[in-house]
Amino acid sequence: MNQLLMEPVVQYGLAGVVAAQFALLFWLLKKLIKLLEDNQTLVAAQIKKNHELIADQTEATTNLNATIAELPKAVYLLKDKLISRPCIAKGEQGQ
Numbered sequence: 001m002n003q004l005l006m007e008p009v010v011q012y013g014l015a016g017v018v019a020a021q022f023a024l025l026f027w028l029l030k031k032l033i034k035l036l037e038d039n040q041t042l043v044a045a046q047i048k049k050n051h052e053l054i055a056d057q058t059e060a061t062t063n064l065n066a067t068i069a070e071l072p073k074a075v076y077l078l079k080d081k082l083i084s085r086p087c088i089a090k091g092e093q094g095q
Contacts, residue, residue: 004010
């Protein structure tokens with residue numbers, strides 16, 4: 001058995017298999033690095049898009065808060081206008 005492993009054909013065959021495995025390993029590592037770079041680009045684009053969306057939502061929330069802050073003033077103004085008008089039902093209630 002020991003003699004078989006020492007044959008040049010077997011040794012060259014094993015060296016060829018090792019070389020093929022190294023080639024496959026380097027090819028897979030190259031693909032992995034490319035995939036990671038592409039993934040990093042996509043993540044960076046998504047983060048940028050999220051920042052823009054957050055900025056838009058912050059602006060919308062600020063506008064909504066300003067509108068809500070003005071709402072009680074508008075309700076009190078409407079209440080004052082309604083109180084200042086004469087009641088139409090007064091004449092009907094007395095009859």
